[in-house]
Amino acid sequence: MMKLYYATGTCALASHIALEESGAEYSTVKISFATNEQRSPEYLAINPKGRVPSLVTDGGILTETPAMLAYIAQSFPKARLAPIDDPFGFAEVQAFNSYLCSTVHINHAHRPRASRWADDPAAIEAMKKKVPETMAACFELIESKMMKGPWVMGDSYTICDPYLFTIAGWLEGDSVDPARFPKVKAHRDHMMERPAVRKVLAAEKG
Numbered sequence: 223m224m225k226l227y228y229a230t231g232t233c234a235l236a237s238h239i240a241l242e243e244s245g246a247e248y249s250t251v252k253i254s255f256a257t258n259e260q261r262s263p264e265y266l267a268i269n270p271k272g273r274v275p276s277l278v279t280d281g282g283i284l285t286e287t288p289a290m291l292a293y294i295a296q297s298f299p300k301a302r303l304a305p306i307d308d309p310f311g312f313a314e315v316q317a318f319n320s321y322l323c324s325t326v327h328i329n330h331a332h333r334p335r336a337s338r339w340a341d342d343p344a345a346i347e348a349m350k351k352k353v354p355e356t357m358a359a360c361f362e363l364i365e366s367k368m369m370k371g372p373w374v375m376g377d378s379y380t381i382c383d384p385y386l387f388t389i390a391g392w393l394e395g396d397s398v399d400p401a402r403f404p405k406v407k408a409h410r411d412h413m414m415e416r417p418a419v420r421k422v423l424a425a426e427k428g
């Protein structure tokens with residue numbers, strides 16, 4: 223059985239949803255950021271980066287959301303969470319998820335975690351003020367060029383969808399109105415109709 227370490231309000235939600243969609247047997251462990259549990263010796267022994275998510279598997283421990291999502295899709299092919307038999311199609315999935323991880327998530331992080339990049343208070347405030355602009359620019363690109371619709375990759379639900387759903391859920395907190403992006407907003411509504419999504423959201427609130 224796999225074990226997912228997560229914290230609420232983080233990108234770990236994407237892997238949590240993917241695990242539920244896959245039909246995998248798994249358990250979860252909630253990490254409290256409020257008590258800095260991610261920096262505890264016990265958790266650092268699992269993930270030396272001190273971040274979530276982490277996924278304990280029979281083969282070892284995985285970190286980084288794109289890698290975990292790909293592993294889940296490849297480990298449970300019957301769930302059809304990615305076109306794993308199509309090299310180009312799978313690369314497209316990886317490209318989208320990599321953009322979310324390496325660009326969109328980093329832009330978002332400049333608001334709550336600007337101190338990672340600067341010590342000067344003025345620089346930190348400048349980074350925070352830039353976030354609505356950079357996040358909106360990312361989602362304009364996703365809306366107009368990257369998302370095929372109704373799901374990210376077109377007619378088929380993939381591991382891109384819980385990841386987009388997760389990060390799009392941060393828009394309001396970043397002072398970006400989701401209504402600016404009708405396809406992304408419709409995608410959120412479609413995701414909320416999925417039983418696995420509702421189940422995971424309820425579990426993370428519990």
